[in-house]
Amino acid sequence: MTTCKNCSFYFAVPENAGDFEAGKGDCVIEKEDAKGKYWLSKPTRNDSPSCKAFKTA
Amino acid sequence: MSTVAASIKYNDKVVDFPLANQEENAIADEVLHENLARPTTERTKRLKARCRWKHAAAGEFVDAEVRAGIERMRFITEAHKASAGQPEVIRRALGLANILNKSTLVLQQDEFIIGYHAEDPEMFPLYPELAYMAVQDYLMSDYSPQPKEEAAEINEYWKKYSMQAKGERYFTQEELLQMYQVSTMEAPGFATGYNSISPPYETVLQDGLLKRIEMAHEKIEHAKREMQKIPWDATTGLDWIAKIDVWKAMIIADEAVINWARRHARLAKIVAENFETNPARKEELLEIAEISHRVPAEPCKGLKDAFQAKWYTYLICHAIDRYASGYAQKEDEMLEPYYNISVKEKSFQPMTHTDVVEMVEMERLKISEHGAGKSRAYREIFPGSNDLFILTIGGTKPGYVDACSDMTDAILEGARNIRTTEPSIVFRWHPVGREKTKRLVFECIRDGLGYPSIKHDVIGTEQLKYYSQFSKNNNGATDDEAHYWGLVLCMSPGVCGRRKTHKTRSEGGGSIFPAKMMEIVLADGFDWSYSGMQLGPHTGDPTTFKTFEQLWEAFRSQYAYATSKVIRAKDIMRYYESKFLQMPFVSSIDDGCMELGIDSMELSEQPNGWHNPITTVVAANSLVAIKKLIYDEKKYTMAQLVTALRANWHGYEDMRQDFLNAPKWGNDDEYADTIIKKFYEDIIGGEMAKITNYSGGPVLPVGQAVGLYMEIGSRTGPTPDGRFGGDAGDDGGISPYMGTDKKGPTAVLKSVSKVQKNQKANLLNQRLSVPIMRSVHGFTIWKSYMDAWEKLNIDHVQFNCVSTAEMKAAQKEPEKHQDLIVRVSGFSARFVDIPTYGQNTIIARNEQAFGADDLEYLNTQL
Numbered sequence: 001m002t003t004c005k006n007c008s009f010y011f012a013v014p015e016n017a018g019d020f021e022a023g024k025g026d027c028v029i030e031k032e033d034a035k036g037k038y039w040l041s042k043p044t045r046n047d048s049p050s051c052k053a054f055k056t057a
Numbered sequence: 058m059s060t061v062a063a064s065i066k067y068n069d070k071v072v073d074f075p076l077a078n079q080e081e082n083a084i085a086d087e088v089l090h091e092n093l094a095r096p097t098t099e100r101t102k103r104l105k106a107r108c109r110w111k112h113a114a115a116g117e118f119v120d121a122e123v124r125a126g127i128e129r130m131r132f133i134t135e136a137h138k139a140s141a142g143q144p145e146v147i148r149r150a151l152g153l154a155n156i157l158n159k160s161t162l163v164l165q166q167d168e169f170i171i172g173y174h175a176e177d178p179e180m181f182p183l184y185p186e187l188a189y190m191a192v193q194d195y196l197m198s199d200y201s202p203q204p205k206e207e208a209a210e211i212n213e214y215w216k217k218y219s220m221q222a223k224g225e226r227y228f229t230q231e232e233l234l235q236m237y238q239v240s241t242m243e244a245p246g247f248a249t250g251y252n253s254i255s256p257p258y259e260t261v262l263q264d265g266l267l268k269r270i271e272m273a274h275e276k277i278e279h280a281k282r283e284m285q286k287i288p289w290d291a292t293t294g295l296d297w298i299a300k301i302d303v304w305k306a307m308i309i310a311d312e313a314v315i316n317w318a319r320r321h322a323r324l325a326k327i328v329a330e331n332f333e334t335n336p337a338r339k340e341e342l343l344e345i346a347e348i349s350h351r352v353p354a355e356p357c358k359g360l361k362d363a364f365q366a367k368w369y370t371y372l373i374c375h376a377i378d379r380y381a382s383g384y385a386q387k388e389d390e391m392l393e394p395y396y397n398i399s400v401k402e403k404s405f406q407p408m409t410h411t412d413v414v415e416m417v418e419m420e421r422l423k424i425s426e427h428g429a430g431k432s433r434a435y436r437e438i439f440p441g442s443n444d445l446f447i448l449t450i451g452g453t454k455p456g457y458v459d460a461c462s463d464m465t466d467a468i469l470e471g472a473r474n475i476r477t478t479e480p481s482i483v484f485r486w487h488p489v490g491r492e493k494t495k496r497l498v499f500e501c502i503r504d505g506l507g508y509p510s511i512k513h514d515v516i517g518t519e520q521l522k523y524y525s526q527f528s529k530n531n532n533g534a535t536d537d538e539a540h541y542w543g544l545v546l547c548m549s550p551g552v553c554g555r556r557k558t559h560k561t562r563s564e565g566g567g568s569i570f571p572a573k574m575m576e577i578v579l580a581d582g583f584d585w586s587y588s589g590m591q592l593g594p595h596t597g598d599p600t601t602f603k604t605f606e607q608l609w610e611a612f613r614s615q616y617a618y619a620t621s622k623v624i625r626a627k628d629i630m631r632y633y634e635s636k637f638l639q640m641p642f643v644s645s646i647d648d649g650c651m652e653l654g655i656d657s658m659e660l661s662e663q664p665n666g667w668h669n670p671i672t673t674v675v676a677a678n679s680l681v682a683i684k685k686l687i688y689d690e691k692k693y694t695m696a697q698l699v700t701a702l703r704a705n706w707h708g709y710e711d712m713r714q715d716f717l718n719a720p721k722w723g724n725d726d727e728y729a730d731t732i733i734k735k736f737y738e739d740i741i742g743g744e745m746a747k748i749t750n751y752s753g754g755p756v757l758p759v760g761q762a763v764g765l766y767m768e769i770g771s772r773t774g775p776t777p778d779g780r781f782g783g784d785a786g787d788d789g790g791i792s793p794y795m796g797t798d799k800k801g802p803t804a805v806l807k808s809v810s811k812v813q814k815n816q817k818a819n820l821l822n823q824r825l826s827v828p829i830m831r832s833v834h835g836f837t838i839w840k841s842y843m844d845a846w847e848k849l850n851i852d853h854v855q856f857n858c859v860s861t862a863e864m865k866a867a868q869k870e871p872e873k874h875q876d877l878i879v880r881v882s883g884f885s886a887r888f889v890d891i892p893t894y895g896q897n898t899i900i901a902r903n904e905q906a907f908g909a910d911d912l913e914y915l916n917t918q919l
Contacts, residue, residue: 011323011327011331013323014323017316017319017323018312018315018316018319019158019316019319019320026320026323026324026327028324028327028328028331028332030332033122033179035107035108035109035178036107036165036166036167037165037166038163038164038165038166038178039163039164039165039324039328039332040161040162040163040164040176040177041161041162041164041320041323041324041327042161042162043158043159043320
């Protein structure tokens, strides 16, 4: 099973961050609609099962 | 071709009115406003072109993409379940923290000020902990949060815990139904969730949240030491328990806000390093990341910091912790120190004045994208806008020294250039205010923005001093603090700054509707035209009233009944807010709450007792017509009037014309004005002032109509002023009824100036001639009008400056008039997003020109 850890949209939370927890990361994805481009960041964990947006680097 | 005002003879000479900008001669009246926007940079031009407006028209969102998000309601519910058993104030802090820790963040292309309050830029959050009826409405709409089943389950969970359930217990079913009609009384806040706040932004900008956390820790340590004192004294020692919980909750909330802002910093950095290909934007994103890492945790070091810290604070206070309408702040004075650092000294985040104007435009566009998850009724009453957003500028510092600055000018220049409906601006007018700034105020008004609206600086300042004397802890605004005020929403002044600001609408705000009361006075308190129920006390069969005074007293009874009930509802809401709806983040940034260890929903230092009568002038004009035609001239009997009204005047047109042509407010008519002045002072203000609200002070009228003059008009039957049932009410708090001010602009000022007692917070709407305002004499005439207004001691005025030709053209081809903005009442709206019913009320307002008599009265020097 692929997990968030292997996804290019997964960015581990740095150890010096206030919300750091082992295995915690940000899922950052790019979206675009008729009004323009935007990015969303969602908290996730590296062992979470991958979603439809999964992409390897 | 543009219309040019006809020449007039004034002071023995002919005065011509050529346009100030000759190029406008070639622009047709019908398209003028489509030619006035001039975004300062290509970036703000792009941002405006793609702006995600969330305007509503007749309660429906204009943009089909707009919808409710589920994240906020999901995360606050999750936290509420998980925190059972903990002190309520801690539960509230944990709720906020859970939302901030788990919510999806949004970063959009081109933006510099970042942060949003829902999981997608087309969404807005909902608040099931407030009013389940409001959420239920969304569940039944096309904007329902998804998955809908989960949202419905969440709403069901909150029913027993919600503010609505708590507040309803203290009213009879009959009382609740009367309030829920929203026809003599606004529905209570516990049933609508509608709210307003003036966040103490200054502590965030000046201290930073890390310092506030440190302060709370010190307070807790002090409290613990006090509790450990020997011998133990329970009479004082037990007080520390609640305070410790409040300070602990502040720490939880502030830490969560810092982490949330720093998540934004991470997002900007990740996008810069992994997605962005434009080197300049990449560099900018890294600067954005640096700013969001620094603020609001640390004090702001420059103007970019200040804009960003203010925005994060706004989102928490107005949208994430709880919904609150408004954009209350004294923005120019708050930002001026950072303007000086960045623009004048250039010691941090160096920039030019033009760069500041661009920042202002970007902030206005952020507000323009801000969606509010408010109930249907409130979406209906702000047509053509997202919500009410009002910031305050100008005015005076202690000693009545001019407070205008280059920051004030940048705010006005940005507003004029970008042309957005929101946020609205209030300018505090004082004779010492510099002319350079007043000219910019004029340019915004002349260009048809409908703002700034103008408030009388001295009246507002003295009102805060007056209210200060009723402070429950003898710590109301000092004379110096009374100068630092802004409007909480459209009209009511409140202190800004580090302490004593207005925290919740249960103190100040809310409406009652005299036009509908006038209708039911003529039916023994029964509402025959709309709800079919008894809305007020039995005040007697009007056909038995032998004297006008009996009618007057019957109205007084209806008014007193409704007023006391709505203030009681507010105060019961406030009681529960302090027990179950605490706001630890707001408490943490208020110096009073921090010092005393009292939550912001409980502590009241500076009273704010305003309440809002809407449609007063319909009732007042009705009383005038009745007195004249029934009691003085005896041309008709009350029985005839009641019969004609029940027929909505059908079959009684000659009679209606008599009532319609009876003297009306706003014409400097002694007969009408004598009655109406007494009506305002004896009943509207006098009866309210008998009430003492939560904050310990009297309640005073702050009449301003928003879109409720349409809503209430549609629910009010025919009235004795000659109005048909369903027609709109009057559009201000003290504005003449549309089309009935026929004696020119100075006659309006003279009428309005007669009301002076306990009322100085009533909205005056005026529509001015476009050709005169755009002429070479426009500023001179308007300035002389404003100077006269100031000397007449009138509290407020706001202007529409848009031609009937352009509004009618926009009705025919709305797609060609997206930039046409009009003043509704207390807020500005995109004309084409207002329902036709509302559009027609604006077209129906008299366009005031200035004749020689007016100019002579104003002592205009042409």
